Amino acid sequence: MAAGAPRIFVSHLSGVAVFDPAGDQVGRVRDLVVMLRVGQRPPRLLGLVVELATRRRIFLPMTRVTAIQAGQVITTGVLNVRRFEQRPTERLVFGELLDRRVTLTETGEEVTVLDLSVHQLPARREWEIDRVFVRKGRKGSAFRRAKGEALTVEWTAVTGFSLEEQGQGAESLLATFEQLRPADLANVLHHLSPKRRAEVAAALDDDRLADVLEELPEDDQIEILGKLKQERAADVLEAMDPDDAADLLGELPTDEQERLLSLMQPGDAADMRRLMSYEDRTAGGLMTTEPIVLRPDATVADALARVRNRDLSPALAAQVYVCRPPDETPTGKYLGTVHFQRLLREPPPTLVSSIVDSDLQPLDPDANLPAIAGFFATYDMVAAPVVDEAGSLLGAVTVDDVLDHMLPEDWRETEFHLDEEEVATDGS
Known part of the structure; x- marks a missing residue:
């Protein structure tokens, strides 16, 4: 510059x-x-x-x-x-300086740091922070931005950056990263200090935190969940995909599991208990209990309306499962699957029962991981139904859950290692 x-x-x-x-x-x-x-x-x-x-x-x-x-x-x-690797003398701007409460030197008034500006010193390749954008008034929250005059002041006009921040907010940091995918925001949280990680997690809404928790390493999940109030921890678990929530619950002590389950809605708690009853790395242990289930008299238009739900993962939206009532897992008799591409080729009034694929054998809940992986590879599937001996649909296994369990346990923390410490970015 x-x-x-x-x-x-x-x-x-x-x-x-x-x-x-x-x-x-x-x-x-x-x-x-x-x-x-x-x-x-x-x-x-x-x-x-x-x-x-x-x-x-x-x-x-x-x-x-x-x-x-x-x-x-x-x-x-x-x-x-x-x-x-951060050194003791270094500070991260997004992770540690934004949202701090500092003091205006002239008036002694406490303000919140919203942003900082940097500039390059003349005739040198050195940069420094020169100004601070702050807001007067009380702290905001994750759901309500604080009101008050905003102003930009010189760095020398404030004090308090060198002090250990107590109860630092997360509003500006979250605004900075609001467009990140859950996996990328999880990576941000993983690299924050435990104190800052807890503050940011506390400021996220339940659905966003649930999405991020699903992408974090197990140790981070347990740490964050343990720092939430139990009522909120139960709400976040309910917002997670059932299979991911069950996996996380399974890592907690039994008494902690029971306390959290008792705070959940009865239906969600029943799903958790059912998933936790299966062995790890089996279809029952990997499945989600919330696939798209339709009755035989539903139409293609009904199916497409359900598939459009933006909260569904691409794998779960790839097909619908046709079952007799009841249409919540475990369902009545499972009749077959209708793939998304088939739905697109049929007129909207067509009944889904007339176009089901009933030839493909569903997975048994006790099927092990190699058998599940073989099923996906053989039939080029991204999701597969799990059906019990009575013919009821219990849930669906998606390919992302299979990959999660086939990769090394620490794959979320494992980074790509290069043989050379220095590389040329032009490929040389």
């Missing part, structure tokens, strides 16, 4: 693509690393935390940033691909 270029607010850098000189994208900005300095000197911007396509997070020094322009960061051609 040329000397004299305008300041950049850090919220505008969240998720920005990072390119090498040839124009190839190498990753995205996930945070900024600064070093606080003594006295009133503004913090020095040391570099960027960049997430590669492999989800490995690396440190990109500002000395290797040649330009920040038009929503993109341009780097020199060589990156150090060692995993980023």
